[in-house]
Amino acid sequence: MTTAPAGATIDAAGLRQRVADVVAAHDPATTDPAELLAARFDAGLAWVHFPEGEGGLGAPRALQSVVDAEFERLGATPAGREKLIIGLGMAAPTILAFGTPEQRRRYLKPLYVGEEVWCQLFSEPGAGSDLAALGTRAVRDGEEWVVDGQKVWTSLAHRARWAILVTRTDPDVPKHQGMTYFICDMRAPGVEVRPLRQLTGEAEFNEVYLTDVRIPDSQRLGAVGEGWRVAQTTLMNERVSIGGTAEPREGGLIGIAAGIWRSRPEARTPGLHDALMRLWVEAEAARLTKERLRQQLAIGQPGPEGSAAKLAFARLNQEIAGLEVELLGAEGLTYDDWTLRRPERVGMEARGAGYRYLRSRGNSIEGGTSEILRNIIAERVLGLPGDIRVDKDVAWKDLPK
Amino acid sequence: MSTSEADLLYSEVEEELRASVRALLADKCAPAGVLARVDGEAGPLTDTALWQDLCGLGVAGLPVPEALGGAGAGWREAAVVAEELGRAVAPVPFLGSAVLSTAALLAVGDSPTAAATLGRMASGEATVALAVPLSAPPGAAFPDTVRAAADGLSGTVTKVADATTADALLVPAVGTDGPGLYLADASEAVRTPLVTLDLTRPLVDVGLDRTPARPVVTGRAAEHALRTALRTGAALLSAEQLGVAEWALGTTVDYLKTRTQFGRPVGSFQAPKHRLADLWVSVSQARAVVRNAASTAGAGADDTEAEMAAALAQAFVSGVAVTAAEEAVQLHGGIGFTWEHPAHLYLKRAKSDAIALGTADRHRSALAGMVDLPAGAE
Numbered sequence: 179m180t181t182a183p184a185g186a187t188i189d190a191a192g193l194r195q196r197v198a199d200v201v202a203a204h205d206p207a208t209t210d211p212a213e214l215l216a217a218r219f220d221a222g223l224a225w226v227h228f229p230e231g232e233g234g235l236g237a238p239r240a241l242q243s244v245v246d247a248e249f250e251r252l253g254a255t256p257a258g259r260e261k262l263i264i265g266l267g268m269a270a271p272t273i274l275a276f277g278t279p280e281q282r283r284r285y286l287k288p289l290y291v292g293e294e295v296w297c298q299l300f301s302e303p304g305a306g307s308d309l310a311a312l313g314t315r316a317v318r319d320g321e322e323w324v325v326d327g328q329k330v331w332t333s334l335a336h337r338a339r340w341a342i343l344v345t346r347t348d349p350d351v352p353k354h355q356g357m358t359y360f361i362c363d364m365r366a367p368g369v370e371v372r373p374l375r376q377l378t379g380e381a382e383f384n385e386v387y388l389t390d391v392r393i394p395d396s397q398r399l400g401a402v403g404e405g406w407r408v409a410q411t412t413l414m415n416e417r418v419s420i421g422g423t424a425e426p427r428e429g430g431l432i433g434i435a436a437g438i439w440r441s442r443p444e445a446r447t448p449g450l451h452d453a454l455m456r457l458w459v460e461a462e463a464a465r466l467t468k469e470r471l472r473q474q475l476a477i478g479q480p481g482p483e484g485s486a487a488k489l490a491f492a493r494l495n496q497e498i499a500g501l502e503v504e505l506l507g508a509e510g511l512t513y514d515d516w517t518l519r520r521p522e523r524v525g526m527e528a529r530g531a532g533y534r535y536l537r538s539r540g541n542s543i544e545g546g547t548s549e550i551l552r553n554i555i556a557e558r559v560l561g562l563p564g565d566i567r568v569d570k571d572v573a574w575k576d577l578p579k
Numbered sequence: 580m581s582t583s584e585a586d587l588l589y590s591e592v593e594e595e596l597r598a599s600v601r602a603l604l605a606d607k608c609a610p611a612g613v614l615a616r617v618d619g620e621a622g623p624l625t626d627t628a629l630w631q632d633l634c635g636l637g638v639a640g641l642p643v644p645e646a647l648g649g650a651g652a653g654w655r656e657a658a659v660v661a662e663e664l665g666r667a668v669a670p671v672p673f674l675g676s677a678v679l680s681t682a683a684l685l686a687v688g689d690s691p692t693a694a695a696t697l698g699r700m701a702s703g704e705a706t707v708a709l710a711v712p713l714s715a716p717p718g719a720a721f722p723d724t725v726r727a728a729a730d731g732l733s734g735t736v737t738k739v740a741d742a743t744t745a746d747a748l749l750v751p752a753v754g755t756d757g758p759g760l761y762l763a764d765a766s767e768a769v770r771t772p773l774v775t776l777d778l779t780r781p782l783v784d785v786g787l788d789r790t791p792a793r794p795v796v797t798g799r800a801a802e803h804a805l806r807t808a809l810r811t812g813a814a815l816l817s818a819e820q821l822g823v824a825e826w827a828l829g830t831t832v833d834y835l836k837t838r839t840q841f842g843r844p845v846g847s848f849q850a851p852k853h854r855l856a857d858l859w860v861s862v863s864q865a866r867a868v869v870r871n872a873a874s875t876a877g878a879g880a881d882d883t884e885a886e887m888a889a890a891l892a893q894a895f896v897s898g899v900a901v902t903a904a905e906e907a908v909q910l911h912g913g914i915g916f917t918w919e920h921p922a923h924l925y926l927k928r929a930k931s932d933a934i935a936l937g938t939a940d941r942h943r944s945a946l947a948g949m950v951d952l953p954a955g956a957e
């Protein structure tokens with residue numbers, strides 16, 4: 179494909195033409211989705227605001243929605259990319275913001291195309307909400323770092339090729355200052371992934387043990403000691419990618435509940451009707467809010483609004499899934515399958531009502547708990563004074579654990 | 580409307596009973612042990628040995644008169660046991676046998692079959708499952724999925740609780756004499772186990788095909804007995820739900836006192852504190868509602884106070900239990916979302932209990948009828 183000088187074609191019409199060219203050269207009906215995505219990446223249409231050669235065209239961010247809509251219209255948006263959520267939603271924006279050109283060239287394309295799955299090695303048994311308390315040590319050894327520690331609740335680690343990893347590199351300074359962020363090769367010696375079964379019956383997440391894992395300094399993301407700042411970018415994007423995907427009316431769980439209502443007249447009671455309609459209205463409000471957030475994001479980086487979207491998403495999902503079990507009446511007493519599986523993706527739609535009810539309980543824990551998100555809104559949006567922080571100026575090594 | 584208030588406190592005798600049941604459960608039914616049963620690593624799910632130990636304390640025959648071999652106590656005492664069993668998510672057939680079937684047989688009136696069966700149940704010699712869907716609300720029409728004929732019972736009943744290990748089934752069926760309750764040997768029925776949301780209370784579909792059965796009672800008396808059983812079940816279930824909620828609250832409070840984040844115990848932050856305080860308020864309200872339901876549970880089928888108390892209990896307490904269990908999972912964070920931590924056993928029990936014996940919504944509708952608050956224009 180001829181790559182016209184980007185500057186000349188960066189308007190909505192030019193982008194639509196580029197999309198049309200890609201789709202014309204790679205018929206979605208017959209082309210392998212990965213090949214189509216690769217062509218899309220090479221044409222700078224993965225993330226238009228990324229630099230040329232890195233999946234973008236250096237175009238204004240707002241134009242991404244034009245590209246997305248056009249691919250969608252032409253039937254060229256592959257499904258089933260849930261297992262890429264961490265790569266696409268968290269690793270990519272972080273690598274883009276803090277990665278070197280070499281790093282961007284190495285990681286972004288396979289990530290985008292779906293060749294390489296990513297996971298997020300953040301949480302530890304003693305550091306969840308308080309991520310900055312983490313203790314996984316990284317010690318410099320020449321051009322390499324030697325990493326030791328334990329991570330937990332790591333989604334998709336069993337499928338991942340790469341991980342974003344936060345470590346402690348200086349225990350003698352306060353906790354936010356002594357952290358460093360890396361890209362970790364999940365195939366490196368010393369990385370051990372053990373399934374951790376969750377209350378749904380499956381092991382979607384894992385425990386990850388890191389023993390003398392050697393990470394080249396070239397896989398560091400951001401400066402030494404800057405890990406917290408880098409992680410902030412990841413976390414803000416995480417909230418948006420969990421709570422902020424656009425969907426049609428009655429998309430997601432409300433559509434399932436509404437379907438049950440329509441198909442089972444015998445289950446209808448006035449009280450359930452009231453509950454359903456209340457949630458239907460809330461789902462529509464949440465959908466429109468997400469859409470607004472998406473439009474806002476198109477022109478800038480995610481702000482704390484991502485926390486609002488994730489908070490609302492978790493509450494709504496949980497209430498709808500809870501109602502669905504009750505709508506099903508006697509059937510709600512049963513479960514589809516307790517087998518210990520290690521799924522590739524979290525497919526709420528593909529499972530039964532009981533699974534949805536249980537899995538949705540995780541929506542208010544994963545990616546920052548709803549309590550922590552409320553704190554963020556109270557402090558960063560409303561400007562309320564923060565909790566009194568007893569640990570702020572204390573060296574990490576002296577903190578109570 | 581009657582205003583005489585039930586006794587809403589626990590008696591000394593009840594507290595003694597609670598203490599002995601709790602001690603036994605602490606010894607023989609720790610959450611880790613229940614989880615091992617759920618995982619099939621400790622024998623079958625239903626803990627028949629524990630059930631025998633509990634029967635040794637007399638829990639199976641508390642409301643059964645002494646003359647029939649029971650303890651001659653009442654449903655209030657049984658409700659205290661239900662609380663403790665809920666607190667332990669104990670996999671024993673208390674609800675199915677010692678509550679639902681027992682209440683039905685007690686309500687039957689003069690029947691040698693009922694008397695003999697109650698005696699065997701009270702001593703722990705036999706368990707009997709009431710063959711109705713666990714979701715059946717007290718006000719439901721008499722079930723007609725099983726026909727009684729000269730050659731036995733035929734039909735199916737879905738989602739029957741505590742029937743896996745039951746010796747006998749007490750089956751509502753419709754024959755030429757109208758509705759009736761029949762006693763059948765459980766081994767003569769086809770029991771198909773179901774995969775249940777509540778891992779600690781097994782359910783089966785019961786298939787009957789000309790299954791031999793003895794009539795226990797027929798006609799209006801059978802309808803009354805079934806209605807009383809379901810209503811008593813709803814009242815006693817609320818006691819179990821209270822136990823679930825108490826475990827969830829207590830365990831979460833303990834955890835947040837020791838779990839440290841941001842350099843302090845998580846329980847020292849105002850947000851979790853307020854939520855646990857709110858939960859405590861709900862649980863203490865639930866306790867009063869449950870005591871009220873337990874106190875009136877022994878009444879006859881048309882007792883309005885008992886009907887109202889049971890409906891109120893399910894309308895209120897089932898929600899409290901679900902909220903408490905959901906909060907337990909949430910406030911335990913990632914650990915609460917794992918299989919190893921027992922919080923999920925309570926979550927699953929609470930959510931299933933919210934469907935069992937009528938959803939809160941059905942009970943609210945029933946209440947609306949009882950207190951003359953119609954839903955819409957006539």
Ligand SMILES: Cc1cc2nc3c(=O)[nH]c(=O)nc-3n(C[C@H](O)[C@H](O)[C@H](O)COP(=O)(O)OP(=O)(O)OC[C@H]3O[C@@H](n4cnc5c(N)ncnc54)[C@H](O)[C@@H]3O)c2cc1C
Pocket residue numbers: 297298299300301302303304305306307308330331332333334383540543544545546547548549550553838840841845848849850851909910911912913914916
């Ligand atoms: C399904 C699932 C998938 C996950 N996937 C990943 C993953 O891929 N990678 C990864 O790194 N992690 C993952 N996690 C971990 C998740 O990020 C943590 O569980 C979460 O941040 C909470 O931390 P914690 O479990 O240590 O709970 P804690 O921090 O111990 O919190 C316990 C409770 O206290 C509350 N709390 C804590 N601090 C405060 C405060 N200051 N004010 C008010 N309330 C507070 C919390 O909200 C929570 O309710 C996953 C978790 C789940 C459930």
